[in-house]
Each structure stands twice: as C-alpha cells, then as structure tokens.
Amino acid sequence: MRYRTLTTLLALGLTGPLAAQQPSPGERLPVVRYVLPNGMTFLLLRREGAPTVSFVTQFRAGGVDEWTGISGTAHLFEHMLFKGTPTLGTRDYAAELVMFPRIDAVADSLTAEFRKGALADSTVLRRLRDRLRQLEDSARQYVVSNELDRVLTRNGAVRLNASTFNDGTNYYFALPSNRAELWFVLEADRIRNPVLREFYSERDVVMEERRLRVETQPVGLLREEFLQAAFRAHPYGRPVVGVASEIQTVSRGATEEYFRRYYGPNNSVVAIVGDIDTAQIKQWADRYFAGIPAGEPYRPVVTQEPPQRGERRIEVEYDANPVVMIGHHVPSAMHPDSRALVMLANLLTGGRTSRLVSRLVVRDRVAANISAGTQPGSRYPRLFTFTGVPIAPHTTQEIESAVYEELERLQREPPTDYEMQRMRNQVEATSIGRIEDAFFLALQTASSEALYGDWRQSFRFDAANLAVTPADIQRVARTYFSRSNRTVATLVRPPRPAAGRTN
C-alpha cells in the first residue's frame, strides 16, 4: 500500500508553511491604487488570462447607516439603482417627473392610514393601494423598464448583481475586456443620477424577498430574532432586509435622502481586475467620475452596544425542527483578538477532526451539524456564533452543553501542536486559493479597502492568523465566552393548536 503509517505521513516534511509574519500572497499583488480628487478610490489589477474584466463597486452604505423607521432602505435603494437615470430607462423623463408627486401623494396617504395600526380602515387601505397601483401603472407608459439590464445583457455582461449587507453595499458585473468602457458610462450615470422609478412595485418585490428569505425560512427567521436579541442598541440588531412594516411604508423621498447622504464618490471603492490597460482605465476614471462632486465624509456609527449584563435566551416558534444559535459579543475584525477568534472557530468546528465536530457529529452523533463564525458584520463589534442542528432525540441543550464544555476545556488544555499545524496549513492553503479568481479578487480588495481603508488588510489577516499562538487562543476563550455575555436563540415548534383550529 502507498502509506507508511499515519504518524510518519503527518510528520513528513511539514515544517510549517509561511513563517509567521511573512506577507501572505495577496499582499504582494501588484494592485494599483488610484484616488480621484473627489475621493473616489480605484483599485486596478491586471491579470493574465481570458479577455474579461470584473468590476466591483462597494459603497460604505449598508444597513447600519439607516435611521429609525426606514429599515431595509439600503437594500431597497440597491434595487432602485437598476432602474435607470434621466436618460436611460425612460421614454419621457419630464412626464415621469410630473407623475412622481401624484404617486407619492397617494403613497403618503396610504402610509398615514397604515400608521393608525389596528384602527386603520381596511377599505381605505385597499382603495389607496389600488390607486397607487393604477397610478404607477399609468406612469409605465413613460418607462423603458430594465433598460440597464438590457444594455448589459446584449453586451455579454455576466454576474450582474448586487448585494446589501450590514456594513455596505456592492454592485458588480464582468464584461468582455473590449467593452470595458461601458462600465464607466453606466456606473457614472447611475451613481450620479439615479431615478427611483417603479418605486412602489419594487417595494413589493422586496417584501417578497423578505418572505422568501426570512418569513418562510425557519433558520432565516431564527437568525433575525437572534441578532435582535443580542443587539439592543447597535444597528447590527436590525435586519438588513428590513422590518416588514417599514418595507411596506418607506417613501421614495426617504430613499432619495439615503442616497444623498451615503452615495458620494468619496464613499465608494471600485476594484477592476482582469485584462486591463491600467493607464487607459485611469483616463476613463478621470473622464467619467472626476466631475462628480464629493459627498459628506463617511461617519461610522456612533452607537456602541453596551456591555451585556446577563445571559439572554429566546425561543422562536416555527413549525420546523430545532436549531440553536449561541452568540457571544466579540470585537470588530480590526481588533487584534479577532485573529485568535478565527483560529478558535477553526479549532472547534473547522472540519471533521475539529474538537466539536469530531465529538458531536462523528463520535456521539448528537448533531447533524455544528459550525462557528462571526456575524453579522466586520466593521463593528459583532457576535461569535455557534449554530447547531441536533439529531433527534438529542436536543439543543446537549449541543449547548458540549459547546460550553469544549470552551472550558480549551481554557485548560491548549491546542496541540498537531491542531496548530493543521490550522496553519489550512490558513496557508486559503491564502493561496483566494487569489485565484479575478472576480473574487475584485470583491475582496474592494471590501478590504472600503472596510479597513487598505486593500491589503484582509490579506494581512492571513499572515496574522499564522502568528496566533495557543496561548492567544486560550486567552480569547477566557475573555469572551462568559455566560453573562451570551445570547441563545432556539427554534422550537409552537404549542399544538386546540383541536378544530387550523391556524
């Protein structure tokens, strides 16, 4: 057979990959950083290979930047940025502008009625909804719906999409490299002059997205309530997709206000990776974007989550099998301890040989799955979360107990040399694997620059992970995983309804 013994194999020639403190491969990429006078930052990276170019624009504008009453607006605005501009997506922009106040007035009346809550008149609500629908439908005669999408589709764009998260919003697609200039024309136009046409029907679409991802998805619902329970002051507790009643009532005016506050060019980072001529790209950046005036500088959220004083436990009722989420407050990604916490997550749940998976899934067959990681963002202090799925008749309590036991054991028993080397090998492999794909590189560099002010930072994290010591991991295990810093959310079945009832 091809194997000697396992021990010799494991001992073979693995003297550790990158020595600690050496830069990770991503840091050495020849990225060109180009900043316009208005503050808009471009990251340019030429890659050999197919004649394609990936574009990612990340705005420092996410769910955390919303104000009270408009939750979900960052995400709704993201949808609206596909609806066109004064000269794209329209047959008659002047006629549209005449319609907007009439439509908005009906929407405002609808919201006024809706605000009455239980006292709202359902007949009035229905009449106003119908009227809103009719007016917006009649405005469609002036709209060329989805024209931006059509232009990009005929030019062969792929991966056309966007995503909104707590810390920011991304817009992206890739083009054949001979068509790269198209991105400049379209992106400059839409971030300068977005027109929020078809606004109210899109609000309905977003509500369907909420139903799809949260209200009919037990784990989505559990996660939403878990974060709400853990964050009482900081906006990380607010769902990015929005609270239903706020999605249903947010106004076009508030959404435009969100845009004015956060979508200045100085609040964005663009990464362009692929078959590019860097000098040409700089020229286009100047020509298309330099004329956009800078907006307000980004101001991070002032609210800090107060220290938690006592364990919080919630149940979420849904007709589904149990799942448990166990969260502990930990610092933001830039805090030095975040590296040891990454290694701790790997030690406990990173693969079948990790401490918790080997115990709960492989040996005891108590859980179908156990995983760990931080959520919901990176810029601010967040939650280190264990998610466990029990195998009946085992319970979420058994998973909880095992998690706490392993955290305690870790405080006594440091990671072994084998465990440390396994994790370092994995960090090394990841640090190489993550620079293979052009589109993924664009996403990573844009995100790192937007979040940490330096495209290299997320690659530096890899090098820092390699420098984590067993003592570091033990220290963070002692620091953050106390009972009083904990929030536990469990998915449970609702009590059975009395016989005869069907609801």
Next chain:
Amino acid sequence: MRATLRPETPRVASRATAPRRLLALSTLIVAAAATSSGPLAAQDTRETVRALEARFPALRFNPPTPREARLSNGVQVFLQEDHTVPTLSVRVVGRLGTSNLPDSLWAAAWQADGLLRTGGTTTLTPDSVDKLIEFYALNVGFSTGQENSSASASGLSRYRDVMLDLLFDMMRNPRNDTSRIRETVGQVEESWRRRNDQPASILGRAWSQVILGDHPFARSLVTPEEAHAFTPERLRYVQGLLFCPDRFIIGVVGDFDQRAILAKLESLFRGWGRCPPGTRETPPVRYAEGPRIVLIERDINQTNLRMGHTGGLRVANAPDYFASQVADFLLGGGGGFNSRLLQRVRSDSGFAYSVFSNWGAETRREGQFFAGAQTRADKTVAALSLMWNVIGSMVAQPVTAEDVQLAKDNEINSFVFGFENASQIVGRQISYRIDGLPPTWFNIYLQGIQAVTPEQVRQVSERYLHPDRMITVVVGKPSAFDAPLSTLGPVTTMTLEEIHR
C-alpha cells in the same frame, strides 16, 4: 433584482438546474471599428452607449482546448496547466450513476459518495483519512449523481502525491466502517425528519413525484428504512459498480507537469481490473400529462408554485432545440430582467422576487419545461394566471426580431466567459464527452443560436409549450389566497404524507 442579502444565495435565485450549454466560434471577432478617447461623458446615456457599441474594438479570442491523453488502460485524461498559483485539482468522472443500478440499490448508491469520503479505507481508519485530508488542507469529495459519479481532490500542488494516493485509495479500497455507516444513518434520519421544514423542499419533492412518478430521477431523499439496510458489503458492491476504470474520464487542472502527472495516474490504476457487470440503462422517462393542479397546504404567507410539462425536445432536435433555447431565454431563463416572466410578474406587478422558466433538453432524452415563482399568498391565483398567460404569450404575442437579437448578442458577447479559467475549459470537455457531444459543441451551439428566427421561436412555443395542459403544483395556505384555486381548474389536494420521499 438584485439584491442579495448576504449570506444567502444570489440573484434570481432559482434557475437552479438546467445546464445552459455555452457556445462559441473558434475565433471570435465581435463588433468592429476602433478608436477610443471619444467625447466626455455625454448628456444622453442611451446615445453614448449606442455610439460606444458602434466602435468597440474587436475581441480576438481563441477558445483554449485542453490537452488530451489516454492512459494504458484506455482512460481518457484532459489536462490544462495553469501556474498562476501553486494549486492542483483532479477530477475523476464515471459515466454511471444511481439510476443505472437496480432500484433495490438506489439508496445505497445515493449515499455511497458520503461513505467513500467518511468511511475510511482498508488500510486507513476513517479518523486517519480525516486527519490526512485536514492536515494537508486538501479538499477531497465524491458524488454519485443520477447518471454519473465523480471523485475529486484539490489542494496545494506540492501535496500532489498525498492527494492522489489518498483519492485513489478511498475510491478503490473503501472500508465503509460501521461507525461511519451509523453516522450516515443518523444523518439520513434527521434529513428525513426535516424534509418538510422548508417550502422549497416540499415543492421540489412533490413536483418530482407528480411529474416523474416512481422514476429514479424523482428521488432525492433516502428513507430511514432504506438507510437501516446499509451494510459495508452492500455499499462496497455499489461503489465498485459506479467507480471503476472503464468508464472514467479524468480532468487535471492547475500547477502540474504533464508527464509526471500522467505517470502518477498510470501507477495509481495499476492492478485495477475491468468493471463488474450489474448495471443497467436508465429506465425510460415518462412525464405525466396535465392539465392538473395539485395543492399542498402549508401555513405560510408566501406561496411556492411550479408549473410545466415535458420539454418535448432532445439536444439533437436541430433547429428546434436552438429555437427552444432562445424562447427560454426570452421567457424566463438567461434573459434575466428582460425576460417576459421577470418583466411582467416581478417588475410590472411586484408579485414575486424570484420567477423563472427552465426549458431543458438532454442528449439522451427529452427534458422538462417548467416555470416557478414564490408569491405572496393573497396574489397566488393572480400570479398563477399571469404566468400561464405569459407562457401563452410566446404564441399570442410572438417575440420580435429585436428580442431574438438580444439573445444572440448575449450568446456571442458572453462567450468568452465560458473559458475564463482552466477548470471551466476541462470541465466542459468532460461533460461533452459524457453527453456524447463533439468537442466543438460550443461552436455548433453558438452557430445554432445565431441562426434562430423569431418565427422559429413562435413555432417551437406553439408546438411544445401548452399552458392549458400543464401540471401545476402549489404549496401554500389556500384560506389566504385571493381566490379559490378551483377557479383555475379541478384541484387535487396532496398531503405531506403522500409525498413518498
């Protein structure tokens, strides 16, 4: 649109399955004219875009083709070197899957892949295998699909030998350790328990059962009873049928030396004999016929629905097949937001976030046509009738020359994205070989699409799409619907217990 809320799945989520085969000319020269340094960003974006499109330089691109080699036992190997980063990926694909075994072995075949990964080898305990994989940061995995099976390994190229020795040992000498069989049985039982927790899972399983009956393609879940019958010997037998050399094709991608890797593969196959008998052709597929509406009641505020029937076409049915691909693009497939279903159901009506169509065709048989959406409960009947109408509109309001041009332009201009990396280049040739398509199928496909006319799109829609004869499956809460489903036709109710798996 858009708008994905991390960390969930992106975009028009759904159009899950259907492999859209990509296209291509051997040298693509798109658009002509040159010169850039045009005017400053003009006032009218639509005009600026048109002017730009008229002067984009040609894209010169030769689709790379992988190297081909044959091992002494006849196994075909596709190789594509890429030394950008020091990683290596090897994939072994077998041309048989779960449907090619007797029904009594279906469940064992369905789970055989997981046990190849977790069950250890005759010389290595399951724990040892796990340790090796994780210590060397390898990805090793197996998959038993409906009509093919695969084994794959990837990692840093300096661990080439560990990676390949392990992959082949796991494939050739599975132990199926009883402790790991117990683990699998527990997982199967729990999946079974959770099978109705998500509306999409209910819809998917009910749909398969209604349209495919008891065909193996309808199955995606092993029952606890079936799992309890697993034994090491039974699994070993099934693994031996699905993973054996005469039916393999291998793809090698990344940082390697061709001669060295071929020599290594030769040595790994040494002493591995012919495939045993015991397999069969996939049984013929017969799609159920409608019209029929099936309702599964769930207390949810968003209805999941799917409608469809046979796709009527095989890939070989040129030119209808190409016309059907354009029709699907414009109805609810690749055309994205400019497809009729997204435009009417989502953008114009606000009924759904996700709505799509999928007109499949296979090389070996006719595929399925289906369309689906999730819509709020009180618009269920409105959305359902709208979708039927939109499907019918492919005949009633035929697509225009401009629409068809959109599909053609998209195929030509996005062509290059089918060759962005070495894995795609190799993967495409493997799937062509498995499907019995020629190595230049991407050219034939692209030319086929370019020849489609609006009239052909209308004709295939008329011939093969029948909104009045579709099977429609609805998962939702009828008391919250905008009207009784029965206003659309006779309704059969199906309980969760009646979904057999």
